[in-house]
Amino acid sequence: MVAGVRQARGAEARKLGRRAEVLAALWLMAKGYRILGFRLATPLGEIDLLAQRGKVMAVVEVKQRTTIEDALDAVTPTQRDRLHRAAAHLGAHRAGLRDLIVRLDLIALAPGRAPRHLPNAWPDGFMTGGPA
Template sequence: MGSARAGAGWTKAALGRYGEDLAAAHLERTGLRILARNWRCPEGEIDILARWGGTLIVVEVKTRSGQRFGTPLEAVGPMKVRRLRRLSRRWRAQARDAPPRTRIDVVGVLVRRDGRAYLRHDRGVA
């Protein structure tokens, strides 16, 4: 996963950025075009907005250094999905040439103490 090494000494913010960087690189490798990262409005933030043909892909990235509180993907529940839908409507309202369809994906990144990172991409969770 590159030369960057994650470890126990990372801050939560640095770990999150690392996971988002890994997720963005993965999405680009799979053919998605990144439209925006960390898009914010008063109601919240979308980690990654991407496009696949005629579909807007709203991506929530969850990065964890362990599974003490569950897997990264388990951290995205129904309330978060509703918020992502609402935020995607806000983004569409201000975007030029927004794709007609929307899909919500979750990318979970688990970074071990030795720096190895494991990524799981669940497509179309909502």
């Protein structure tokens, strides 16, 4: 009984996560980004969205919570490290991405609010290729 409830909750969370990623991708496209991939699995971690605008490759983490503030606070240092490693792996292993500036972005979503896009969300963290 408990396992069934847990499975249903997990399935609903995955469905909401996919919807949030689609909304985030649409938001980025409206801002002039080209979406290169959804839920990209690398040996070092998964990337929610990979987007490009000009010479910038944005590795985008998408978080949906009850408030924008909670979404912004939801990315832990461990998750940021995982994103750094996954981004470095992609940049090193995909020829078409090697010359791009790699940046970690966050899109925070909350019900009834416009998405909030934070380019280079962790400036003390990781960016390759110079300033964006």
